[in-house]
Amino acid sequence: MRNLIEFLARYNHWLLLLVLETVSLVLLFRFNSYQGSVWFTSANSMAGSVLSMSSEVESFFSLGKVNEDLTKRNVYLEQKVRQLEEKLHYSTQARDTMPVATTVALPAVKLIKAKVVDNSISKIDNYITIDKGSADGVRRDMGVACGTGVVGIVYLVAKHYSVVIPVLNSKSNISCAINGRGYFGYLHWSGGRSDIAYVDDIPRHAHFKLHEKVVTSGYSSVFPPGLMVGEILHVFNSTDGLSYRLQLRLSTDFSRLRDVCVIDDAAARERMEVYQAAIDSLKTRE
Numbered sequence: 001m002r003n004l005i006e007f008l009a010r011y012n013h014w015l016l017l018l019v020l021e022t023v024s025l026v027l028l029f030r031f032n033s034y035q036g037s038v039w040f041t042s043a044n045s046m047a048g049s050v051l052s053m054s055s056e057v058e059s060f061f062s063l064g065k066v067n068e069d070l071t072k073r074n075v076y077l078e079q080k081v082r083q084l085e086e087k088l089h090y091s092t093q094a095r096d097t098m099p100v101a102t103t104v105a106l107p108a109v110k111l112i113k114a115k116v117v118d119n120s121i122s123k124i125d126n127y128i129t130i131d132k133g134s135a136d137g138v139r140r141d142m143g144v145a146c147g148t149g150v151v152g153i154v155y156l157v158a159k160h161y162s163v164v165i166p167v168l169n170s171k172s173n174i175s176c177a178i179n180g181r182g183y184f185g186y187l188h189w190s191g192g193r194s195d196i197a198y199v200d201d202i203p204r205h206a207h208f209k210l211h212e213k214v215v216t217s218g219y220s221s222v223f224p225p226g227l228m229v230g231e232i233l234h235v236f237n238s239t240d241g242l243s244y245r246l247q248l249r250l251s252t253d254f255s256r257l258r259d260v261c262v263i264d265d266a267a268a269r270e271r272m273e274v275y276q277a278a279i280d281s282l283k284t285r286e
Contacts, residue, residue: 149251
């Protein structure tokens with residue numbers, strides 16, 4: 001208490017000056033319209049600047065959520081585009097053989113948003129870890145995609161994390177087709193550049209052009225049809241000369257991969273379960 005009294009006694013003239021200056025400023029801006037308007041405008045400008053900075057900071061930290069939503073939306077829109085392409089094809093090319101009403105719409109799928117927490121692209125067998133697991137509905141052999149195309153297939157599942165075998169893995173084997181052509185093959189990667197892969201087993205009688213798109217075929221329980229895979233860069237003969245090998249530029253940039261969606265395609269899974277049951281039934285009869 002003594003120190004406070006000594007401080008006030010030592011600097012009493014400065015404190016008195018500060019009080020008088022404050023009172024004079026209040027009187028000046030309160031009872032003079034011009035000075036008051038200047039202060040009000042300056043204060044608003046300062047407050048506006050602070051609010052603008054606050055808004056920019058908030059927008060920056062919300063970009064992650066925006067990217068997640070965009071990734072999920074892009075995967076959904078790819079399916080809708082595929083569905084519309086199928087309807088357009090049957091309505092313009094196959095009107096006499098198959099009515100539009102009989103075409104099968106793409107099955108509805110559940111998309112589980114996830115973030116990549118670990119990723120590699122320089123090995124022959126790369127793996128990706130995502131922050132979603134069995135507690136979030138992820139199961140083994142589910143497909144994984146991002147906003148620009150196919151990523152890979154879930155390989156191992158824990159409660160809150162999962163390991164994905166991406167396209168950039170020698171064990172990856174994804175069925176895909178030339179968009180709008182119907183010819184299908186299998187996507188492989190054998191090392192090297194992370195933006196280049198190959199599609200094998202395209203039949204020799206297939207007709208297509210360079211730079212046409214390659215998409216998922218839908219011939220499995222992993223991916224629905226129509227998800228982007230890549231663009232045809234070159235065409236080679238297979239080693240046995242019985243088919244073509246396509247070199248693709250992948251649509252997914254694995255070096256910048258962050259937001260992905262795990263695809264839960266219940267209809268495709270049910271279709272494969274029925275197929276497997278039929279196979280097992282035939283084996284038991286034998």
